[in-house]
Amino acid sequence: xxxxxxxxxxxxxxxxxxxxxxxxxxxxxxxxxxxxxxxxxxxxxxxxxxxxxxxxxxxxxxxxxxxxxxxxxxxxxxxxxxxxxxxxxxxxxxxxxxxxxxxxxxxxxxxxxxxxxxxxxxxxxxxxxxxxxxxxxxxxxxxxxxxxxxxxxxxxxxxxxxxxxxxxxxxxxxxxxxxxxxxxxxxxxxxxxxxxxxxxxxxxxxxxxxxxxxxxxxxxxxxx
Numbered sequence: 001x002x003x004x005x006x007x008x009x010x011x012x013x014x015x016x017x018x019x020x021x022x023x024x025x026x027x028x029x030x031x032x033x034x035x036x037x038x039x040x041x042x043x044x045x046x047x048x049x050x051x052x053x054x055x056x057x058x059x060x061x062x063x064x065x066x067x068x069x070x071x072x073x074x075x076x077x078x079x080x081x082x083x084x085x086x087x088x089x090x091x092x093x094x095x096x097x098x099x100x101x102x103x104x105x106x107x108x109x110x111x112x113x114x115x116x117x118x119x120x121x122x123x124x125x126x127x128x129x130x131x132x133x134x135x136x137x138x139x140x141x142x143x144x145x146x147x148x149x150x151x152x153x154x155x156x157x158x159x160x161x162x163x164x165x166x167x168x169x170x171x172x173x174x175x176x177x178x179x180x181x182x183x184x185x186x187x188x189x190x191x192x193x194x195x196x197x198x199x200x201x202x203x204x205x206x207x208x209x210x211x212x213x214x215x216x217x218x219x220x221x222x223x224x
Contacts, residue, residue, distance in 0.1 A: 004029075007106055010098030013126075021102050028073065028107040030099075041110035044075040046183065046218035047145060049207040051079035053220055054141040054181035058084075064140040067173070068092040069127035069161070074103050074111035076145050076183075081117050090120050091139075093127035100124060128161050135173040142170050142180045149184025149219070150191040162191060167198035167223070180223035187219055195223050 004024040011018055019038070022029050029040035051068075058064045062085050068077050071094035080090050094100050100122055103115055114120055123130055127146060150162040160166045162182075170180050180200065184191070195202045200223030207218050 008098060008102055010096050013095055019096060019099065021106065023106070028110070030073065030102075039072050041073050041075075041107060043209045044073070044111075046207045046209045046220070047072070047075040048079040049205070050143055050145060050181050050183045050220050051076050052083055053205060053222060054143050054179050055080055055083035057179040057222070057224070058140045059177070061140055061175075063087040063089070065138060065175075066090045067127070067130070067139045067142045068145070069143065070094065070145040071099055071103060071122070072145060073107050074114050076143060077120060078111040078114040080141075080143065081114055081119055084119065086119075088119050090117075091123055092120060093123040093125060093130055095124075095126050097124050128166065131161075131166070131169045131173055137175050138173050140175050140178050142173060142178070143183075144170075144181070145183040149182065149186070150188045162194065164194050164197045167195060167200070171199055171223070182221045182223070184219040184221070186217075192221065195221060198223070200224060 002025050004022040006020060007023055008021040009018055017032055020031050020033065022031060027040060027042045030038045032038055064084060066080050066084065066088065068080055068090060071077060071092050077090065077092045084090060108115060144161060146161060174180065192202055203222040205220040207220060209218055
């Protein structure tokens with residue numbers, strides 16, 4: 001077996017944790033020491049489903065604006081661009097600046113180099129800070145693929161996104177008829193309740209990370 005090659009290390013803001021980027025046999029993975037693999041370029045079916053489910057709800061707007069919370073290894077952004085019109089704008093918020101650099105330097109190819117698409121714009125910072133700004137009625141869709149989902153395990157500041165206050169901020173940022181889509185590594189009944197309390201009608205979708213329908217179950221909630 002070929003050994004993995006360490007390509008980069010980045011500190012996660014406001015934590016004592018690090019992200020490490022590895023290359024192995026043509027694929028890439030981002031890991032957290034002591035916690036294992038966070039994401040990779042080989043298995044990304046649920047990230048693609050997140051974008052497809054959300055963008056599929058955008059109707060009658062040739063120039064939609066979409067916000068993606070979390071760049072990761074680029075597949076959610078790539079799928080959002082693929083599902084959007086030529087005149088769309090997709091803003092991707094990424095907390096860790098090095099992750100943006102890694103996508104540009106190392107790991108863009110597997111997802112089709114979405115950052116090179118002129119419809120994409122990068123916001124380097126916390127997507128929660130962006131939502132706290134006055135973005136009333138700005139986005140047709142907001143896609144959150146941050147941390148491990150509502151049960152944040154990496155950065156406690158991410159919890160706010162999934163509170164009723166955070167979800168209400170997301171709802172205010174949506175245009176009429178807009179959709180909030182949230183990815184999670186596991187089920188969360190209380191989070192569904194919070195979505196209802198924030199004023200959303202809720203759909204739950206269970207998806208598999210592997211294209212062949214294998215692997216653990218991931219969850220996507222749509223707030224409508």
